[in-house]
Amino acid sequence: MPIYEYKCDDCGTEFEVLVQIEEETTCPLCDGKSLTKKLSTFGISTGSVKPDCAAGCGGGFSSSCGSGMCCG
Numbered sequence: 445m446p447i448y449e450y451k452c453d454d455c456g457t458e459f460e461v462l463v464q465i466e467e468e469t470t471c472p473l474c475d476g477k478s479l480t481k482k483l484s485t486f487g488i489s490t491g492s493v494k495p496d497c498a499a500g501c502g503g504g505f506s507s508s509c510g511s512g513m514c515c516g
Contacts, residue, residue: 453478 450469451458454476461469470477 449482450479451482452476453480458482 446463447460448463448469449458449460450471452471452474455471455474457471457473459472461472463469468477469479471479
């Protein structure tokens with residue numbers, strides 16, 4: 445089953461839910477049915493990152509390079 449991200453148009457709550465094909469989704473906070481499906485992203489891991497690589501980014505990673513690798 446896929447995981448979808450939604451934003452409730454009634455109360456503004458953002459949430460994720462596992463959805464079956466024929467299943468209707470409602471807001472878990474207000475039970476609203478007016479939902480906007482958000483664009484979801486996913487991530488994969490291709491191996492470990494060298495410690496000096498993460499240090500070059502101030503201890504973090506950058507998604508701005510587009511490759512999923514660290515910025516250093």
